[in-house]
Amino acid sequence: MTKDNVQGAGEEEQQAQSKKALKKQQKEAEKAAKKAEKQAKLAAEQQEADEDDFAKDRYGICPMVQSQQKLDRALVRVQDLTPEKAEQQIWVRARIHTSRAKGKQCFLVLRHQQFTVQALLAVGDRASKQMVKFAANLTKESIIDVEAVVKKVEQKIESCSQQDVELHVERIFVISQSEARLPLQLEDAVRPEGEGDEEGRATVNQDTRLDNRVIDLRTTTSQAIFRLQSGVCQLFRDTLINKGFVEIQTPKIISAASEGGANVFTVSYFKTSAYLAQSPQLYKQMCICADFDKVFCVGPVFRAEDSNTHRHLTEFVGLDIEMAFNYHYHEVIDSITDTMVQIFKGLRDRFQTEIQMVNKQYPSEPFKFLEPTLRLEYKEAVAMLKAAGVEMGDEEDLSTPNEKLLGRLVKDKYDTDFYVLDKYPLAVRPFYTMPDPNNPKYSNSYDMFMRGEEILSGAQRVHDAQLLTERAMHHGIDLEKIKAYIDSFRYGAPPHAGGGIGLERVTMLYLGLHNVRQTSMFPRDPKRLTP
Amino acid sequence: MPMYKVKPVSPADIKIDVPSCMYKSPNVHGHGMNCGEHALQNGEVDPSLKALEERQDEVLRRLYELKATVDGFAKTVTTPDADLDASTPSPGPAESVFRGTADLDSLLGKDLGALRDIVINANPARPPLSLLVLHALLCQRYQVLSSVHVHSSVSAVPPPLLSCLGPRHIDSYARQRFQLGFTLIWKDVSELQMKFSTQSMCPIEGEANVARFLFRLLGAEPQDPAAATQMDCWIDKAVFQLSEGGSKDRAAVLRSLNAALGRSPWLLGQEFSLADIVCACFVLRASQTTSAPVNVQRWLKSCQNLGHFDCVYPLLQ
Numbered sequence: 001m002t003k004d005n006v007q008g009a010g011e012e013e014q015q016a017q018s019k020k021a022l023k024k025q026q027k028e029a030e031k032a033a034k035k036a037e038k039q040a041k042l043a044a045e046q047q048e049a050d051e052d053d054f055a056k057d058r059y060g061i062c063p064m065v066q067s068q069q070k071l072d073r074a075l076v077r078v079q080d081l082t083p084e085k086a087e088q089q090i091w092v093r094a095r096i097h098t099s100r101a102k103g104k105q106c107f108l109v110l111r112h113q114q115f116t117v118q119a120l121l122a123v124g125d126r127a128s129k130q131m132v133k134f135a136a137n138l139t140k141e142s143i144i145d146v147e148a149v150v151k152k153v154e155q156k157i158e159s160c161s162q163q164d165v166e167l168h169v170e171r172i173f174v175i176s177q178s179e180a181r182l183p184l185q186l187e188d189a190v191r192p193e194g195e196g197d198e199e200g201r202a203t204v205n206q207d208t209r210l211d212n213r214v215i216d217l218r219t220t221t222s223q224a225i226f227r228l229q230s231g232v233c234q235l236f237r238d239t240l241i242n243k244g245f246v247e248i249q250t251p252k253i254i255s256a257a258s259e260g261g262a263n264v265f266t267v268s269y270f271k272t273s274a275y276l277a278q279s280p281q282l283y284k285q286m287c288i289c290a291d292f293d294k295v296f297c298v299g300p301v302f303r304a305e306d307s308n309t310h311r312h313l314t315e316f317v318g319l320d321i322e323m324a325f326n327y328h329y330h331e332v333i334d335s336i337t338d339t340m341v342q343i344f345k346g347l348r349d350r351f352q353t354e355i356q357m358v359n360k361q362y363p364s365e366p367f368k369f370l371e372p373t374l375r376l377e378y379k380e381a382v383a384m385l386k387a388a389g390v391e392m393g394d395e396e397d398l399s400t401p402n403e404k405l406l407g408r409l410v411k412d413k414y415d416t417d418f419y420v421l422d423k424y425p426l427a428v429r430p431f432y433t434m435p436d437p438n439n440p441k442y443s444n445s446y447d448m449f450m451r452g453e454e455i456l457s458g459a460q461r462v463h464d465a466q467l468l469t470e471r472a473m474h475h476g477i478d479l480e481k482i483k484a485y486i487d488s489f490r491y492g493a494p495p496h497a498g499g500g501i502g503l504e505r506v507t508m509l510y511l512g513l514h515n516v517r518q519t520s521m522f523p524r525d526p527k528r529l530t531p
Numbered sequence: 532m533p534m535y536k537v538k539p540v541s542p543a544d545i546k547i548d549v550p551s552c553m554y555k556s557p558n559v560h561g562h563g564m565n566c567g568e569h570a571l572q573n574g575e576v577d578p579s580l581k582a583l584e585e586r587q588d589e590v591l592r593r594l595y596e597l598k599a600t601v602d603g604f605a606k607t608v609t610t611p612d613a614d615l616d617a618s619t620p621s622p623g624p625a626e627s628v629f630r631g632t633a634d635l636d637s638l639l640g641k642d643l644g645a646l647r648d649i650v651i652n653a654n655p656a657r658p659p660l661s662l663l664v665l666h667a668l669l670c671q672r673y674q675v676l677s678s679v680h681v682h683s684s685v686s687a688v689p690p691p692l693l694s695c696l697g698p699r700h701i702d703s704y705a706r707q708r709f710q711l712g713f714t715l716i717w718k719d720v721s722e723l724q725m726k727f728s729t730q731s732m733c734p735i736e737g738e739a740n741v742a743r744f745l746f747r748l749l750g751a752e753p754q755d756p757a758a759a760t761q762m763d764c765w766i767d768k769a770v771f772q773l774s775e776g777g778s779k780d781r782a783a784v785l786r787s788l789n790a791a792l793g794r795s796p797w798l799l800g801q802e803f804s805l806a807d808i809v810c811a812c813f814v815l816r817a818s819q820t821t822s823a824p825v826n827v828q829r830w831l832k833s834c835q836n837l838g839h840f841d842c843v844y845p846l847l848q
């Protein structure tokens with residue numbers, strides 16, 4: 001009976017085995033089938049890839065340009081892409097501003113400085129699927145060379161600066177690839193503050209911008225601001241050269257502090273130490289005593305003030321003027337204000353595009369001025385402030401809020417953003433300021449204001465060595481330290497006056513911006529030393 | 532020469548009875564000409580002729596002087612209210628017409644030790660002629676610091692408009708020394724505007740209203756309410772009908788001006804007033820001086836003779 005059982009079990013086992021085996025076989029079969037499918041698919045794709053990439057030589061990443069060859073190829077700038085070039089096949093080098101793929105098409109926006117143009121890459125007889133895929137995967141900010149045909153469009157492309165044309169891409173090569181993760185997005189950097197808060201979109205805060213200045217400077221707003229600043233400098237030079245001024249360069253490493261001991265940087269100078277110039281004051285005056293009559297200089301100014309305000313930098317560009325006059329220092333004021341008015345007129349007439357571009361992100365009132373410039377006396381300013389309810393003494397200096405209020409009152413009455421305040425009290429001015437001949441409490445000094453903020457401080461200088469010594473002693477200044485300065489007036493010095501402006505501050509106030517760091521390319525303040 | 536001889540008509544030596552009441556002049560054909568007569572031919576003048584010429588020059592000069600004096604008198608007589616000072620026959624700059632008094636402190640507020648500056652914003656396309664006349668009158672009464680500016684909203688202004696307030700005062704560098712400031716700004720405004728003390732006064736708009744304000748500073752407002760109302764009436768006529776009205780309105784105003792001026796030398800009677808200033812300026816600006824009625828032309832001539840309108844004529848071209 002066991003034999004039967006065994007036999008039965010054996011049979012059962014056999015049956016079970018065969019069932020298991022069957023299952024196993026089934027599984028294996030399925031696996032094999034799947035594998036075969038996969039392989040077949042891969043093979044098919046491979047075939048596809050191989051057989052469809054007819055455009056292989058029309059796209060790719062170029063090897064790094066090490067000047068391997070000198071191509072005689074003309075690259076057209078984005079700003080020159082206009083309907084006049086329609087149907088022409090041209091090469092363009094630009095950055096990828098955005099890229100967006102949609103099925104068989106890829107839309108690229110190419111950007112060069114402030115100008116953008118739309119480019120289209122579609123699967124067809126000139127472009128393969130792989131090429132479109134490649135284009136869609138390119139990282140933003142990469143620099144590419146594109147050969148394309150310029151096509152006119154019926155409907156204006158509102159989002160680009162070149163609104164009447166579009167590029168149909170034939171070849172696309174990458175010259176310099178950008179990393180995929182950008183520290184800040186350019187669209188965010190150009191977005192106005194209010195819009196960002198309303199729509200919940202991001203704007204970039206100032207510190208991030210300044211840390212990644214290279215990318216921040218690529219935005220249209222920054223390009224416009226610095227082109228305008230370059231215009232200010234150029235107009236300053238041109239106007240003064242036309243008036244017969246001579247440009248000079250003064251030393252920045254000096255032996256004694258010029259304005260006052262507190263706010264000066266010390267540098268180690270071989271075995272001793274020296275200072276970085278707070279202003280070219282002393283050297284401008286020495287040039288006048290050396291018979292240059294009318295001089296100006298453009299150069300850096302270093303002020304070690306620990307002020308973390310919206311309008312102070314530790315290093316900025318100073319535009320300084322000094323001029324000998326015949327009988328009255330108003331001749332110099334007239335010259336300086338005329339220069340400023342010429343600068344404002346030049347900016348108003350030639351830089352409107354840049355001003356509009358900045359206004360898109362930072363809206364502000366256009367800058368207004370009078371010709372000839374309005375000149376008020378300090379006493380009138382005090383009277384105006386008193387009438388507005390401010391309590392101040394007749395010989396007190398104007399505090400910053402008072403200056404701003406005065407700016408608003410002057411704007412109300414005369415509708416000008418630029419004016420001169422003359423005859424400041426003597427007590428609040430430096431020791432080299434010439435006192436008023438009729439009233440010893442006042443001085444022949446003046447300040448100029450733009451939008452209620454001071455941009456220039458100037459005066460008639462004391463050109464008599466004896467009076468200068470008296471004034472220096474009155475202010476408690478060590479005569480030994482300024483001996484060389486006083487000596488320059490002992491051998492015949494003409495009466496002279498002058499003043500200096502800060503390039504960054506003037507640009508900031510002209511455009512109505514609120515922080516001087518926006519107009520300084522790589523700003524320096526007590527907390528920032530790089531980039 | 533064998534010519535035929537004519538018989539003499541009269542005998543050669545007839546004795547003529549020369550009348551003795553006439554004066555004798557030397558015989559130029561006679562014998563014995565001396566060197567003095569040669570000198571005549573050389574261009575030198577006979578002393579008696581010289582004396583005669585001098586007498587003639589003297590007489591002519593006195594004639595011209597008399598003519599000038601008579602001209603001056605004619606002007607002053609035909610222009611009512613002008614200074615009839617006989618000791619100055621030549622027509623010099625007109626004296627101040629208005630002799631009333633005005634207290635600047637009560638009109639403009641307490642003097643806070645600073646220049647009281649009146650700011651006027653005007654469009655260079657429509658220069659405010661009456662205000663220029665009033666400026667000239669203010670300059671005679673007070674020490675006025677005048678300045679002209681061009682606002683950045685206007686790109687260029689013709690030169691006559693830049694010098695319309697006259698030459699810059701020598702002392703203009705010392706603003707403190709003046710009682711009043713008059714700042715004219717050429718700006719792109721739709722309506723003329725005056726600002727004085729922005730904290731306590733709202734801006735005044737319209738040329739006529741600013742003219743009324745400035746006239747008050749001269750202290751010459753008519754005290755009689757009827758006259759004051761009439762003055763306002765004429766000013767409004769000038770503003771609304773002469774300058775803003777159609778040609779029919781203009782003609783009507785000119786007719787009423789003609790009628791009023793037929794009865795008296797000035798619009799308000801015997802006294803020159805703001806009504807004359809404003810109406811004359813508006814008539815001049817409408818440039819209908821040649822086609823204006825007789826009395827109006829005479830009246831315009833009188834205004835010109837007063838000398839205050841000298842600043843206006845260069846701007847009319």
